Amino acid sequence: MAAPVVRSVRKLLKLVDFTSVPRRHRYKKKWATTEPGFPATRLALQNFDMTYSVQFGDLWPSIRVSLLSEQKYGALVNNFAACDNVSAKLEQLSAKDFVNEAISRQEPEPESGLAPTPSPDCSPNLRCFTFSRGDVSRFPPARPGSLGLLDYYLMDAASLLPVLALGLQPGDTVLDLCAAPGGKTLALLQTGCCRNLAANDLSTSRTGRLQKVLHSYVPQDIRDGNQVRVTSWDGRKWGELEGDTYDRVLVDVPCTTDRHSLHEEENNIFQRSRKKERQMLPMLQAQLLAAGLLATKPGGHVVYSTCSLSHLQNEYVVQGAIELLANQYSIQVQVEDLSHFRKLFMDTFCFFPSCQVGELVIPNLMANFGPMYFCKMHRLP
Numbered sequence: 001m002a003a004p005v006v007r008s009v010r011k012l013l014k015l016v017d018f019t020s021v022p023r024r025h026r027y028k029k030k031w032a033t034t035e036p037g038f039p040a041t042r043l044a045l046q047n048f049d050m051t052y053s054v055q056f057g058d059l060w061p062s063i064r065v066s067l068l069s070e071q072k073y074g075a076l077v078n079n080f081a082a083c084d085n086v087s088a089k090l091e092q093l094s095a096k097d098f099v100n101e102a103i104s105r106q107e108p109e110p111e112s113g114l115a116p117t118p119s120p121d122c123s124p125n126l127r128c129f130t131f132s133r134g135d136v137s138r139f140p141p142a143r144p145g146s147l148g149l150l151d152y153y154l155m156d157a158a159s160l161l162p163v164l165a166l167g168l169q170p171g172d173t174v175l176d177l178c179a180a181p182g183g184k185t186l187a188l189l190q191t192g193c194c195r196n197l198a199a200n201d202l203s204t205s206r207t208g209r210l211q212k213v214l215h216s217y218v219p220q221d222i223r224d225g226n227q228v229r230v231t232s233w234d235g236r237k238w239g240e241l242e243g244d245t246y247d248r249v250l251v252d253v254p255c256t257t258d259r260h261s262l263h264e265e266e267n268n269i270f271q272r273s274r275k276k277e278r279q280m281l282p283m284l285q286a287q288l289l290a291a292g293l294l295a296t297k298p299g300g301h302v303v304y305s306t307c308s309l310s311h312l313q314n315e316y317v318v319q320g321a322i323e324l325l326a327n328q329y330s331i332q333v334q335v336e337d338l339s340h341f342r343k344l345f346m347d348t349f350c351f352f353p354s355c356q357v358g359e360l361v362i363p364n365l366m367a368n369f370g371p372m373y374f375c376k377m378h379r380l381p
Helices: 002-015 040-067 083-092 098-104 157-166 183-190 204-217 220-224 235-241 258-263 272-279 281-295 315-329 339-344
Strands: 074-077 128-130 152-155 172-176 194-200 228-231 246-252 296-306 333-335 359-361 372-379
Touching: 040 258, 074 083, 074 157, 074 183, 083 128, 098 128, 098 157, 128 157, 152 157, 152 183, 157 183, 157 246, 157 296, 157 339, 157 359, 157 372, 172 183, 183 194, 183 204, 183 246, 194 204, 204 228, 235 281, 246 281, 272 281, 281 296, 281 315, 296 315, 315 333, 315 372, 339 359
Parallel strands: 172 194, 172 246, 194 228, 246 296
Antiparallel strands: 074 128, 074 152, 296 372, 333 372, 359 372
16 A cells, blocks of 8 residues: 555656746845845945936936046135134145135136226135145145134035136125035134124024034134024925025035945935935925025025036026916016126036026036036015
């Protein structure tokens, strides 16, 4: 009896194809927490390859390799410190003040033969040193000067362009709607033009970083006086809180922070859990820009900026916010031509030549700053 049973089992085993049976997975895909993670930096690169290869065409490979390479920095001189000594030290490093060097290269006025004074469209008193094209030297860390304040602030030099474009004038009331971590806020104060500066950011942790920057670079009497006010309000409601109030408004919105997203996992907006937040960015940006425009006095100026290459976060947001103000508030906003600005600083930065509105600094291995998009608007009286 046993022998026929054994023969039957053997025949059955021969009929079964075990090669098609998959190995047991080490995790259950749908619910196990042990599923291998896909880095947010790689998700960001995949996203950029799909979208930016279409947006930039043949320029994308060059921009891509530059984004993945080490970026260049500029040293913004702290005018509240012993700034002349600081400039001399930076010049000894073979760095050059790209702002004043660009202004000095402007053609002399035909009648007088004198070099022109800085354009009224360019915020004054800003000095930022960079190394020349192709020079990948690094600046040493800033040190406290004789007054106890740090000598200079290291930043992507392209981040200074929105502040320069804002064209501050002495006595202006100024709003920095999305101020943290504080580089542009510090630059606004360096101009010496702010009668009052409101520096706002929704995140209390980020405004804490902003306060640290101000404490390290700005004298106590300015920090504690009425000149600077730091808040953590919802910027989208600023038009309701302080409408028609400011001469100049900087709206440096949250964005995909393209370079950061390719290098850092921490606080990366391409994390899977932040997909919806990322998709809603253009709407948030348009709301913030609209609020900034509403907070501006009639006749005042606004600069919108991002550190993203995406036209969905740049030109489209500008156009959407302008349409929103026209349709809902009957407020007319005019985009200002910044082509002269591009020509002024083209020796330091690489600009994308085909923006519909505004200007875009694109990363380039010889001048690896940015990305930085900025667009200046005039709220018509």
